[in-house]
Amino acid sequence: MMIKRWIIGSNVNTGKKSVFWNMIASTLNAGLSVLFLLIVTRILGVVEAGVFSLAYSISMMMLTIGLFDMRTYQATDVSGDSNFKYYFTTRVITCILMLIGSSIYVMVKGYTTYKMTVVLLLCFLKMFDAFEDVFQGLFQQNERLDIAGKLQSLRLTVVIFVFFITLLILKNLVFSIALSIITSLVIILFLLLPVAKNFAKIELSFDKSQLFKIFIACFPLFLGSYLALYTENSPKYAIDQFLQPEFQTYFSILFMPSYVINLFSSFAFRPLITPMAKSWTGHCFNKFIGYIKKLGLFVIGFTIVTLIGTYFLGIPILSILYNTDLSAYKSVLILLIMGGGVGALGTCIYYAITIMRKQKVLLIGYGVSALCAYFLTPIMVSKYNLLGGAIIFVILICIRTFCFLFSFLFYYKKEKETC
Numbered sequence: 209m210m211i212k213r214w215i216i217g218s219n220v221n222t223g224k225k226s227v228f229w230n231m232i233a234s235t236l237n238a239g240l241s242v243l244f245l246l247i248v249t250r251i252l253g254v255v256e257a258g259v260f261s262l263a264y265s266i267s268m269m270m271l272t273i274g275l276f277d278m279r280t281y282q283a284t285d286v287s288g289d290s291n292f293k294y295y296f297t298t299r300v301i302t303c304i305l306m307l308i309g310s311s312i313y314v315m316v317k318g319y320t321t322y323k324m325t326v327v328l329l330l331c332f333l334k335m336f337d338a339f340e341d342v343f344q345g346l347f348q349q350n351e352r353l354d355i356a357g358k359l360q361s362l363r364l365t366v367v368i369f370v371f372f373i374t375l376l377i378l379k380n381l382v383f384s385i386a387l388s389i390i391t392s393l394v395i396i397l398f399l400l401l402p403v404a405k406n407f408a409k410i411e412l413s414f415d416k417s418q419l420f421k422i423f424i425a426c427f428p429l430f431l432g433s434y435l436a437l438y439t440e441n442s443p444k445y446a447i448d449q450f451l452q453p454e455f456q457t458y459f460s461i462l463f464m465p466s467y468v469i470n471l472f473s474s475f476a477f478r479p480l481i482t483p484m485a486k487s488w489t490g491h492c493f494n495k496f497i498g499y500i501k502k503l504g505l506f507v508i509g510f511t512i513v514t515l516i517g518t519y520f521l522g523i524p525i526l527s528i529l530y531n532t533d534l535s536a537y538k539s540v541l542i543l544l545i546m547g548g549g550v551g552a553l554g555t556c557i558y559y560a561i562t563i564m565r566k567q568k569v570l571l572i573g574y575g576v577s578a579l580c581a582y583f584l585t586p587i588m589v590s591k592y593n594l595l596g597g598a599i600i601f602v603i604l605i606c607i608r609t610f611c612f613l614f615s616f617l618f619y620y621k622k623e624k625e626t627c
Contacts, residue, residue: 215358215403222354229357230478236364238471241268242464247372249457249530252381258453259323260330260381261460265441266313267330272437274299274306274338277429278422280562282345284485292346292408294418298426299342301419303335322382329385336363336392343404350407353479359403363395428568432558435574439604440551442581443597446589459594461530462541465518466548469511473552476506477559485563493624496560503556511549518545543598547605554609557616566619573611577604 217225241264249257282295310331314324340363344356370391375384404410444463447456480499487495522541527534534541554573561570581604588596 212399212403215355215362215399216406217354222352226351226353226357227479229354229361230474231357233357233360233364234471234474234478236361236368237474238468240364240368241467243368244371245457245460245464246529247375248381249461249532251375251379254454254457254532256381257460258456259326261456262444262448263323263327263330265444265460266327267310267334269434269437269441270306270310270313270331271334271338272430272434273309274303274335275341275430275433276302276423276426277433278302278426279341279345280481280559281422281426281429281567282342283348283481284563285349290418290422291413292349293411293413294415294422295342295345296408296410297412297414298419298422299339300412303338306335306338307332325382326385329382329389333367333385333389333392336389336396340396340400343400346404346407348478348482351482352407355403359400362399363392366395367391425567428571429562432567432570432574435571435578436608439574439577439581439608440601442585442604443589443601446586447594447597449586450590451593455594457530458532458534458537459540459597461526461532461534462537462594462598463544464526465514465522465541466544466546466551469507469514469545469548470552470555472510473503473507473555476503477556481559481563484559488563493620497620500556500560504553507549507552507556511545511552514549515542515545518542537594540594540598543595543602547598547602550602550609551605554605554612557609557612561612561616561619564616564619564623566615569615569619570612572615573608576611577608580604580607 244264245257245261248260252260276298278295278298282290310328314327319327340360344353344360347353347356367388371384371388374387375381378384401410444456444459447459480503484496484499487499518541519538523534523538526532526541558570561567581600584603585597585600588600590596592599
């Protein structure tokens with residue numbers, strides 16, 4: 209099949225191709241929530257978009273169960289401690305747990321039948337992201353991140369197209385998501401799996417000791433990512449509790465640029481994860497720190513450029529795109545972007561700590577910020593509405609990032625002194 213041959217390509221210049229296709233895939237992934245919300249808002253209106261926005265936030269929270277934050281651990285397994293079949297088996301288990309968790313969540317929340325259906329369907333759609341991710345880790349281990357980028361780009365492009373066309377014609381959110389699910393399933397079965405078979409045997413293996421080893425190693429990362437998503441989305445949950453649905457749409461639109469900063473930073477992050485791991489295991493400390501400095505400067509530069517552009521053009525462009533008047537929320541937008549930049553720096557440090565295999569310490573930052581979110585976010589949102597949500601978002605992200613930074617410096621210095 210021609211498309212399969214194009215995806216696998218050749219082993220020539222894989223480094224450059226990996227950077228390029230990772231950039232394309234990251235752009236699409238970063239823009240997915242933006243495009244989905246834009247499409248729903250323009251076609252169905254702000255109230256329906258509010259339901260979709262909340263459902264999407266919940267699906268992202270449930271995605272952390274499916275991913276179990278295994279990708280970084282898998283991609284940095286440069287010594288090959290665990291066979292792919294064990295990573296694959298754990299991912300199948302976490303995907304099942306993701307669907308079970310989603311079902312329990314909507315029942316506990318007591319949503320209406322319609323909201324429950326939208327949430328569950330979006331969680332099912334995001335489950336394919338989790339399933340695909342374990343194969344992206346496989347390609348990255350084999351230094352073929354270009355294949356991962358091509359496959360992800362193709363699937364996301366087709367899904368967005370199907371979602372848009374069906375929603376435009378039928379004006380039915382449930383049916384559009386359902387067709388997107390079928391589309392993802394077809395691409396995974398008839399394209400992703402055949403390509404992946406060129407790199408590893410796709411089989412399940414229930415070796416308890418091996419599976420337990422991966423689950424234990426990744427559990428701090430999973431718990432941390434779950435707490436991180438809860439922290440970052442806590443303003444949305446509070447808005448759902450205290451404000452009208454349209455305010456959920458406003459906040460989600462304003463939140464998009466800050467979310468994009470973190471995702472666009474993966475342009476630089478993902479291709480360097482494996483080289484960073486090799487420099488750390490090889491005790492090349494200066495090279496390791498050099499990678500971190502480059503990533504940090506990239507994030508700071510990108511955030512500054514985004515802030516400048518947003519200050520002058522952000523509100524007018526977002527208002528036009530979403531056909532919604534956001535002129536009263538400029539300060540909210542600026543604060544959210546600042547928080548997004550600090551969060552991206554935190555992600556950079558998170559990768560470094562994971563490579564150092566000190567991931568358990570991440571729970572300190574995640575736990576403290578999540579605890580603050582639980583107690584403070586409802587107060588800030590109920591008192592100051594969207595501005596309160598933006599202020600507490602920045603505070604929470606700063607708390608988490610500073611905890612990460614302190615932990616990284618402590619263990620880096622300790623490791624360097626022992627060598």
